[in-house]
Amino acid sequence: MQITSKDVQEVENATRELSRVDEFSLYPTFYIRYYTYRPVSDLLMPHLDIISDHDDTQIVPFYGHVMFKLSEGHYCETCFQPLEEPTNHCLDCLKKSGIDFLYCVKKGPGFGTGNCSPEHPCCESEFSQNYCKREHALYLATFGQNHIKVGISRLDRVIYRLLEQGASHAITFRRSNNLNNFIYIHELEQKIKEECGILDSLSFDEKAPLFENQKHDFESDILKMNIYSDLFKHLYELIPQYQLNLSNFYTHFPRIDKYCKYIKKLNGNIKYFRGNVAVLEQDGERVAFDLNKLSGKKILNVIG
Template sequence: MQVVGYRARVDEHAALRLAEDGRVTTERLDPGTEMAYALGERHCAGAVDGDDHYACDNEPAPYCPEHTDIWPCARCTGQCAKPLDACDEEHAVYLAAFAPDTVKVGVTRSWRLETRLREQGADRAAHLRTVADGRIARQVEADIAADLGDRVRVPTKVAGLDQSVDEDWWAALCRDYDPLSTFDFEYGLDLTERPMAETLATGTVRGTKGRVAVLENAGSVYAVDLRRLVGYELTDGGTDRDLQSSLGAFG
């Protein structure tokens, strides 16, 4: 059995996508779910078409070059010929904030705004502008990114999982950019200390935030980047690796 994908909790439950013998199943990551998988070899996750899986033994993971999709919008700054049909849809320009005081600018199709923010695990967000198409949105984004940046890496998000957004910092940012609307998201993690970053699939699910799952294992709490699980072969029985324990595990 191999991890071939994941789903952040938005309208549906967060989940891992698992493949075995050419078929894909979904393992939900609801709070309270018990997971007991050991990680084996990691290799390309292949391709998924609906519930069908096409395996790939190439070594690069999570995907080899043959199975890596190149998204033309990844580094677009609006100097393009709008290569995708979606480029002609109405877009929103937004700020996504992560506790305690990290922010990025981003764009998405207007109808996906709240979904996109939850996919990223944003704590707060601000809808800055609505524009006619993706090219204009990318131009606006590039201008704002020169001051605020346009990406936040997972380790930075994990570092703030046990914290709240700095209210004074966020209020000042909103005054500077005068948003059309703002968002305040809750993920129900209720953490009293920062979880330790780890790649594992054994423990009790405390919850998820974007692509990060929080697992409790032997009294310690771990933050797992779900994308880092993609490509691993899984076996039943739980991990037998020595894991770093939090101070709370000895209380």
């Protein structure tokens, strides 16, 4: 085979490009996708779902002593490009992936891969089909005496979902006609939110003081939940399935020196966790921070 001048030029160009590659790009960079709760012995403990730009994913414990620094900004967990908003995906990656099935329901068929309806809750996306066809449960959860929220979860992980939010008491519901796929249950959640005036979210700023005042938090208004339960059965054909007291899952809330939504350095001991509220003891202070705000953060380096 005869080597031409074109071949030589291509090799030179490739060599030049390789010389520009930062030596550190050979090593993976890690990003936090979200927090979750996983069983450890007889306890449910917080973990972080971490992904690298080398397509490696892992679930790592987030309790005991932790030590690493985080980026200020957020990054897309698919293409790893910086984001202007504190979300998990850039718009381009959202449109290309099955993740946009959530928007099919919220914005109607035709958005992204959405071609679904309550009777046919499947898109062409394999991920969407797998998710939307699964049985879901609707729940009412209490946070203190005056905070009730409505939500939905896959039936097989509803307890985990409630604990990931830090609920003290909850009632789970199913439809009497057994139509419990994601689309039907999501539509019911929206109806209940609008028609009954029940919240579907509770912020860190609202939760943390409730958790700190733990005695009153655990004295949740069960009577009000039972009234809603009867109302749901009449209006929405929802049958109560389980009534749950989750307060035994939580330990005593410690003394707090300050609240911090965003935290960039973690070098200390996790003293407490409940839902998305965690308490870190470092530099002689106990800081309560929001686990949700870790999503999309780049791990800059491990301290130690």
